[in-house]
Amino acid sequence: MSDTTRYPAAGLRRRLASLLYESLLLLGVLAAGFMLPYLIVGLFFELAPQGWFAWLHILLLLGLYFVHYWRRGGQTLAMQTWGIRVVDATQDRPPELKRALARYLLSWPSLLFCGVGLFWALFDRDRQFLHDRLAGTRVIRIK
Numbered sequence: 001m002s003d004t005t006r007y008p009a010a011g012l013r014r015r016l017a018s019l020l021y022e023s024l025l026l027l028g029v030l031a032a033g034f035m036l037p038y039l040i041v042g043l044f045f046e047l048a049p050q051g052w053f054a055w056l057h058i059l060l061l062l063g064l065y066f067v068h069y070w071r072r073g074g075q076t077l078a079m080q081t082w083g084i085r086v087v088d089a090t091q092d093r094p095p096e097l098k099r100a101l102a103r104y105l106l107s108w109p110s111l112l113f114c115g116v117g118l119f120w121a122l123f124d125r126d127r128q129f130l131h132d133r134l135a136g137t138r139v140i141r142i143k
Helices: 012-045 051-072 077-082 097-112 116-122 130-135
Strands: 084-088 137-141
Touching: 012 051, 012 077, 012 084, 012 116, 051 097, 077 084, 084 097, 097 116, 097 130, 097 137, 116 130, 130 137
Parallel strands: none
Antiparallel strands: 084 137
16 A cells, blocks of 8 residues: 555445445446347337347446446445445546556456455455456545
């Protein structure tokens, strides 16, 4: 941890609670940005996109959501609720585009491989998730 950081790292329980709440909020994001367009295209044009295209659409939609909010202020709505923020690992400011993209892309394997990236926090010296460690970001408590 650098001398420029002012805020403590967010606790593991707080980050996991935010993650759970985020998963509920993402249902609305996916309904508006994924299901609605597919319903409209299906009803009016009688088309169904290929499966790979649907997964790419989801990946891009969620990427836009997370990267936008992390860059804007370091917080999604769930993170605001739980009083946590994503910041650059060396400074208490929102991550640059490159770090935010890296965090997003690295979070997928971190979650999908049986949550190994989340379990990493149990052994990490700063209790950070693996994708935060690799992306050069950290999650801080602001409340």
